[in-house]
Amino acid sequence: MSDLHDLCKFPQRPISEEYIANLNHYLRNGIPATYTVEEAYNYINGIEDVEPLTTTTPLHLICTHVPLDLSEDEQNIVNQFVDILFEYGAGWSFTDVNNETPGCILIRRGLKQLPLYQKIVDAGVRAELVLRKVTEFDMEVIEDTDGVKHEEFGELEYNNSNNNGSSNNIDSSTSDCVCEKNDVKNEEPIIKVEQQKGGDILADSIKEEFETNGNEDEKAVDDVYGKPSIEVDDDINAPSQNQVSYLDTKLEYTEDALVTKDRRDGVMMAWESDIMQLGADALFSGVDNEKREEDSGKVQDSEVTVLNIGFGMGIIDRMIQSKNPTKHYICEAHPDVLNKMKKDGWFDKANVVVLSGRWQDELDKLLSLGNTFFDGIYYDTFSEHYLDMLELFDYVVGLLKPNGVFSFFNGLGADREVIYEVYKKLVSIDLENYGLQCEFQEFPVPKDLFMNNEDKSIWDDVKRSYWSCPTYYHPVAKFMDF
Numbered sequence: 001m002s003d004l005h006d007l008c009k010f011p012q013r014p015i016s017e018e019y020i021a022n023l024n025h026y027l028r029n030g031i032p033a034t035y036t037v038e039e040a041y042n043y044i045n046g047i048e049d050v051e052p053l054t055t056t057t058p059l060h061l062i063c064t065h066v067p068l069d070l071s072e073d074e075q076n077i078v079n080q081f082v083d084i085l086f087e088y089g090a091g092w093s094f095t096d097v098n099n100e101t102p103g104c105i106l107i108r109r110g111l112k113q114l115p116l117y118q119k120i121v122d123a124g125v126r127a128e129l130v131l132r133k134v135t136e137f138d139m140e141v142i143e144d145t146d147g148v149k150h151e152e153f154g155e156l157e158y159n160n161s162n163n164n165g166s167s168n169n170i171d172s173s174t175s176d177c178v179c180e181k182n183d184v185k186n187e188e189p190i191i192k193v194e195q196q197k198g199g200d201i202l203a204d205s206i207k208e209e210f211e212t213n214g215n216e217d218e219k220a221v222d223d224v225y226g227k228p229s230i231e232v233d234d235d236i237n238a239p240s241q242n243q244v245s246y247l248d249t250k251l252e253y254t255e256d257a258l259v260t261k262d263r264r265d266g267v268m269m270a271w272e273s274d275i276m277q278l279g280a281d282a283l284f285s286g287v288d289n290e291k292r293e294e295d296s297g298k299v300q301d302s303e304v305t306v307l308n309i310g311f312g313m314g315i316i317d318r319m320i321q322s323k324n325p326t327k328h329y330i331c332e333a334h335p336d337v338l339n340k341m342k343k344d345g346w347f348d349k350a351n352v353v354v355l356s357g358r359w360q361d362e363l364d365k366l367l368s369l370g371n372t373f374f375d376g377i378y379y380d381t382f383s384e385h386y387l388d389m390l391e392l393f394d395y396v397v398g399l400l401k402p403n404g405v406f407s408f409f410n411g412l413g414a415d416r417e418v419i420y421e422v423y424k425k426l427v428s429i430d431l432e433n434y435g436l437q438c439e440f441q442e443f444p445v446p447k448d449l450f451m452n453n454e455d456k457s458i459w460d461d462v463k464r465s466y467w468s469c470p471t472y473y474h475p476v477a478k479f480m481d482f
């Protein structure tokens with residue numbers, strides 16, 4: 001444990017300006033803001049060839065030890081303290097021995113309301129935006145832990161220990177930490193990278209943090225700390241990650257799910273019905289229903305045309321049908337799903353137009369025709385990535401009527417609450433760049449929704465869970481009023 005780590009445990013109250021002075025002193029003297037308890041332990045114990053499996057950063061310690069009874073002045077100091085750490089490159093998504101990011105610790109402690117939590121979410125958004133640019137322009141990332149001179153921290157630590165009279169011994173929490181770390185080594189990975197029904201949605205900043213912390217550019221994420229505690233899900237050719245491989249994979253409809261036949265990836269699950277209802281309602285929310293009734297659907301202006309991308313189990317499409325749209329477009333790419341749609345008569349419905357193929361191709365054709373515009377567009381696919389969704393926004397703005405509504409299944413980062421919040425902000429920023437304002441309605445996700453009637457977890461028959469958040473953020477995006 002270094003003095004920086006000690007400082008982050010707020011040993012003395014009140015938390016005063018002195019903390020800021022000390023923090024600046026350590027950081028200006030070269031201690032990285034990402035310096036982990038594990039690295040300090042290894043250095044002090046002369047362990048050189050073992051890469052730590054976990055990363056307990058100063059930010060983790062802050063989130064673990066921030067007092068519950070902060071005064072307003074103390075609160076301001078803590079905020080400044082964290083701002084400085086972020087300025088010096090503190091990471092928001094490293095995971096500690098409990099597989100928790102700093103944000104996860106605050107959530108567990110019931111401290112989401114602290115400005116500190118919001119600062120972590122904002123740091124996540126910034127990291128994603130910066131990394132997107134870095135990737136776009138193929139820029140090189142300078143690694144801040146390269147060339148770290150631990151001896152200097154040792155000296156600093158020693159000097160400071162002498163100054164404040166404490167000993168230079170490692171405290172017991174460090175050794176606990178390292179023990180637990182070894183336990184983790186033998187365990188199976190605990191959590192999967194967040195995804196939106198397949199598709200490695202976030203990953204970039206997390207991967208980057210794993211990579212930069214590992215000191216070697218070329219190392220794969222898995223190599224950096226052995227198995228990372230946030231597992232990067234599947235290989236890039238897995239059906240859940242890769243559209244070509246997904247479209248080539250046999251699917252199976254079970255009683256309450258659509259899964260990939262061999263790997264049991266959940267493509268769609270019946271528990272999402274309530275969420276689909278929100279989506280179906282949103283698609284019609286820009287429609288003037290009174291006028292529609294008056295006109296009995298005969299007048300051109302009161303025609304309602306909606307588009308759903310991704311049929312899956314047809315849950316949302318049945319809900320859309322019950323609202324009697326004038327035209328109901330469905331875009332679906334998978335041959336097994338298209339066969340099921342044929343069998344169930346979707347191709348024969350008078351008001352349904354099935355676009356058989358990937359939306360990337362089908363919407364391009366529709367846009368070129370220039371004669372179809374939608375009151376509502378819903379997006380819920382599988383094995384796609386956040387960047388695919390960004391591409392979709394080009395079509396959304398081209399195909400949506402001025403009063404139209406765009407919504408989507410919001411599972412972005414939903415297998416870790418803090419990342420879900422990061423993506424909520426990120427997607428709003430991205431939609432704003434297209435002139436769309438996105439509002440999120442919040443719905444509690446009842447725990448029992450995840451159990452079937454035999455009290456078994458609904459995830460038992462599928463390979464992995466893609467949901468672990470207590471609240472669903474239902475997105476409704478409309479063109480901004482200028």
Ligand SMILES: C[S@@+](CC[C@H](N)C(=O)[O-])C[C@H]1O[C@@H](n2cnc3c(N)ncnc32)[C@H](O)[C@@H]1O
Nearest residue numbers: 310312313314315316332333334358359381382
């Ligand atoms: C999660 S399911 C949709 C579930 C649907 N919302 C419901 O209520 O049942 C995803 C669907 O999107 C389809 N899909 C995946 N990628 C696609 C793409 N690029 N274009 C069109 N459909 C796609 C999948 O084959 C699958 O049927």
